[in-house]
Amino acid sequence: MPRGSKVGLRARHEDDIPILRAELYDDVVNSSRSASGPWRPIAPGSKDPRLAVDDLKEGSVKFSVVALEGDTLLGTATLWGIDNHNRSAHIGLGLRPSCRGKGYGTDVVAVLCHYGFVVLGLQRLQIETLSDNAAMLRSAERNGFVREGVLRSSAWVMGEFLDEVLLGLLAKDWKPDATS
Numbered sequence: 001m002p003r004g005s006k007v008g009l010r011a012r013h014e015d016d017i018p019i020l021r022a023e024l025y026d027d028v029v030n031s032s033r034s035a036s037g038p039w040r041p042i043a044p045g046s047k048d049p050r051l052a053v054d055d056l057k058e059g060s061v062k063f064s065v066v067a068l069e070g071d072t073l074l075g076t077a078t079l080w081g082i083d084n085h086n087r088s089a090h091i092g093l094g095l096r097p098s099c100r101g102k103g104y105g106t107d108v109v110a111v112l113c114h115y116g117f118v119v120l121g122l123q124r125l126q127i128e129t130l131s132d133n134a135a136m137l138r139s140a141e142r143n144g145f146v147r148e149g150v151l152r153s154s155a156w157v158m159g160e161f162l163d164e165v166l167l168g169l170l171a172k173d174w175k176p177d178a179t180s
Contacts, residue, residue: 002063004068060080061079061080061115075099079112086124101135106142114176125168130157144169
């Protein structure tokens with residue numbers, strides 16, 4: 001299991017799914033802010049594509065985030081859009097509401113960077129986040145990500161267009177201890 005100073009990234013367990021669904025995805029506002037499409041309900045018992053893990057599917061690696069102390073489920077982390085030719089990927093994460101504001105996000109980004117650069121041998125990692133997502137912007141920048149641009153009015157969220165910030169980090173610029 002990849003580990004940081006506070007969190008570990010492990011395989012998604014079946015009993016994680018109801019918790020993540022209830023606290024992250026059934027929350028219409030949170031889900032709308034984190035997804036690139038409109039929220040829609042998923043019937044109980046069906047395979048939720050946002051949470052189900054297909055270990056054979058190329059292009060993304062989904063993790064459950066757990067606290068190293070106590071093994072509490074904190075949220076989700078994903079490397080998605082993995083492009084093996086260009087050696088790049090995107091980072092995504094979602095923390096349960098009760099786990100926000102405790103430094104876990106910064107540690108999750110650090111562990112995903114290690115996984116992407118060291119384990120997968122990627123050259124570039126990228127984050128796209130809403131411009132008002134101060135926690136994600138702070139977590140990214142603490143890990144060495146650089147703001148590369150703003151995608152103006154690019155995200156339709158709950159009845160309005162919002163700007164997105166594009167951040168990037170290259171392997172040569174990554175410092176494994178950037179969060180210290």
